[in-house]
Amino acid sequence: MYVYDEYDQRIVDQRVTQFRGQTERFLAGKLTEAEFLPLRLQNGLYIQRLAPMLRIAVPYGLLSSNKLRKLAHITRVYDKGYAHVSTRQNIQLNWPRLEEVPDILADLASVQMHAIQTSGNCIRNTTTDQYAGVATDELEDPRPYCEIIRQWSTLHPEFAFLPRKFKIAVCGTTEDRAAIYAHDIGVELVANASGEIGCKILAGGGLGRTPVIGAVICEWLDKKHLLTYLEAILRVYNQNGRRDNKFKARIKILVKAMGVDAFREAVEQEWAALKDGPSTLTEQEIERAKSFFTDPPYVALDGDAAGESLRLQGEQDPIFGNWVRRNTLEHRVPGYRIVNVSLKATGFAPGDITDSQLDLVAELADLYSFGEVRTTHQQNLVLADVQADQLYALWQRLQAAGLATPNHGYLTDIICCPGGDYCSLANAKSIPVAEAIQARFDDLDYLYDLGPIELNISGCMNACGHHHIGHIGILGVDKKGQEFYQVCLGGSQAKDASIGKILGPSFSQEDMPGIIERILQTYLDLRDEEETFLDTYRRVGIEPFKERVYAKAD
Amino acid sequence: MPRLIKHGAIVEDDWLPAQEDGAGDAHILTLEQWTQRADKQGLAVQLEPGQAPSPLFDVLQEIPLVAINFPVFTDGRGFSYGRELRERGFAGELRACGHILPDQMTYLRRCGFDAFQLADESRLEEALAGLADFDEYYQASIDQPLPLFRRRG
Ligand code: SF4
Numbered sequence: 001m002y003v004y005d006e007y008d009q010r011i012v013d014q015r016v017t018q019f020r021g022q023t024e025r026f027l028a029g030k031l032t033e034a035e036f037l038p039l040r041l042q043n044g045l046y047i048q049r050l051a052p053m054l055r056i057a058v059p060y061g062l063l064s065s066n067k068l069r070k071l072a073h074i075t076r077v078y079d080k081g082y083a084h085v086s087t088r089q090n091i092q093l094n095w096p097r098l099e100e101v102p103d104i105l106a107d108l109a110s111v112q113m114h115a116i117q118t119s120g121n122c123i124r125n126t127t128t129d130q131y132a133g134v135a136t137d138e139l140e141d142p143r144p145y146c147e148i149i150r151q152w153s154t155l156h157p158e159f160a161f162l163p164r165k166f167k168i169a170v171c172g173t174t175e176d177r178a179a180i181y182a183h184d185i186g187v188e189l190v191a192n193a194s195g196e197i198g199c200k201i202l203a204g205g206g207l208g209r210t211p212v213i214g215a216v217i218c219e220w221l222d223k224k225h226l227l228t229y230l231e232a233i234l235r236v237y238n239q240n241g242r243r244d245n246k247f248k249a250r251i252k253i254l255v256k257a258m259g260v261d262a263f264r265e266a267v268e269q270e271w272a273a274l275k276d277g278p279s280t281l282t283e284q285e286i287e288r289a290k291s292f293f294t295d296p297p298y299v300a301l302d303g304d305a306a307g308e309s310l311r312l313q314g315e316q317d318p319i320f321g322n323w324v325r326r327n328t329l330e331h332r333v334p335g336y337r338i339v340n341v342s343l344k345a346t347g348f349a350p351g352d353i354t355d356s357q358l359d360l361v362a363e364l365a366d367l368y369s370f371g372e373v374r375t376t377h378q379q380n381l382v383l384a385d386v387q388a389d390q391l392y393a394l395w396q397r398l399q400a401a402g403l404a405t406p407n408h409g410y411l412t413d414i415i416c417c418p419g420g421d422y423c424s425l426a427n428a429k430s431i432p433v434a435e436a437i438q439a440r441f442d443d444l445d446y447l448y449d450l451g452p453i454e455l456n457i458s459g460c461m462n463a464c465g466h467h468h469i470g471h472i473g474i475l476g477v478d479k480k481g482q483e484f485y486q487v488c489l490g491g492s493q494a495k496d497a498s499i500g501k502i503l504g505p506s507f508s509q510e511d512m513p514g515i516i517e518r519i520l521q522t523y524l525d526l527r528d529e530e531e532t533f534l535d536t537y538r539r540v541g542i543e544p545f546k547e548r549v550y551a552k553a554d
Numbered sequence: 555m556p557r558l559i560k561h562g563a564i565v566e567d568d569w570l571p572a573q574e575d576g577a578g579d580a581h582i583l584t585l586e587q588w589t590q591r592a593d594k595q596g597l598a599v600q601l602e603p604g605q606a607p608s609p610l611f612d613v614l615q616e617i618p619l620v621a622i623n624f625p626v627f628t629d630g631r632g633f634s635y636g637r638e639l640r641e642r643g644f645a646g647e648l649r650a651c652g653h654i655l656p657d658q659m660t661y662l663r664r665c666g667f668d669a670f671q672l673a674d675e676s677r678l679e680e681a682l683a684g685l686a687d688f689d690e691y692y693q694a695s696i697d698q699p700l701p702l703f704r705r706r707g
Pocket of ligand 1: 417418419420423424425426427458459460461462463464465
């Protein structure tokens, strides 16, 4: 994990001091509401429906046990004893008091954390694959590049007041787990014809009101040019992105309006002036960044033997065996497994975690996973480096704390934004819909029979719950002051990314579990043997689903 | 006399502000006025958001002052304009004016601005202090052309 030196610490500390001053000036009436708003947003502070909400940055989803403990402490002291993992791998507090936010930021800074640029019209937290560094299908670890981008984008003097928010994702794997096609900029580590690894650059992807799949701007870029190239894209966007209409202000609209070729040309033109300048990455800097993401001291293990004893343990305790099958994944190092810690227990808001659970996960990370934890955009946690022969002990502790729901990747592993319960932008509540669906489909055998299904819920067009790219997406809409839900099908965030299609007229909240049931039944009736939901949908199209869902009850 | 921050101090302005009609050589000219002048030597010009600085690039040596207006502080186009002017060798006064906040001073300075004319003069002291909010940065910028990674020990 990246460790701050005196420079990083100084920058973050100075930011805390600056924000303390801003808060004081605001409370003293020296900064207007309208002026304080963008300033506090750039420190992650929203004013929500019920209280402020503070979004804490978790750069590319990586946390250490001491950071988790500090978060537990913060939720206890300044909040109501729980936090929320967001779909951007950040951590949100729902009940901080405005006057105390500077103190919270100071506490965070003491463990090398901050809330810089977690909101506002600036470059946001860079995200990546939650299995970076341990995935079996990885070409190169993306985290050093995420850290390089994090530093470059932190308090960038030119890009703090962009037309709109700006999100960058990086991936280095065959399977895209970072949804790079749905970001303002996507960076994929790819090999060129001679086998050298460089960056493929996508731009103009995004969800929200007008979902768009990003276009390839550069097929292969030498890594040393990464920052100057990003800078050129941002410069074109900062100067030309629309500022007259917030719904047309994202870079995707600019790329569409200019056309991909003209946009690329404008970028190349800007880049010509920046290329090979001082921001060109040095070999030394890339190596320095890489040095923070080296392998932990893995023990040499016999992978086959470990797999066999795990199988036997699973036979003796089928509940454990099932959890291993569902919530753990193959690790690139023999004898190790990747563990998903589920934050999707029925009856709890997806992604919520209590202070004592945070402390527990910190302890388990120290005991079993080299003290590191990751947050995922599916709103779960990951212990990435667990020895197979320690899984049983780990599982018992997780199970006792309600963190072992064996639904990873299945229907009830719902991605869900905070919605109308917390968010002032919401059209409708999202958490109760998620909870009702989880309650309706709590039969695990049925879930497993359905196979992998991603169900995503957003409370409004802003699409924080990524509903467009869920296999099943649910969007809260407002119909004459009433909360309704629109359903879309067939979205995907994988490399074959697609945007879901709207099924038809929206439904009431009570109807939602029944509607989902009809959709699932349609799939079960139509699927060919091994087909997943998405396969079937892609083969048969939306019509059969439409017919069944809107059929008059007979 | 309007006041502004220049070279780290609050001073009185030697220029008259831009105005639509009857602007003389002592005024800062709008881009339209400036474009119409045949002899541009010694004339100051003000850019608005949406007026990219490229028309100035060929005559940068003749311009003593470029003012960049921020009608609202959230419109960040001027940051790029300032930086582009400096990158192309503009050495005169680069002034940010309008609705700029004390909290933006470091960003502006780093993009090459050396004069700051806040519409709300009562905030000049705060703005002066704002120039010192940060003294270390990651990126290359006009006032520190080397990014931190080239300076780290
Ligand atoms: S999708 Fe809408 S309702 Fe949900 S968190 Fe985002 S802004 Fe709020």
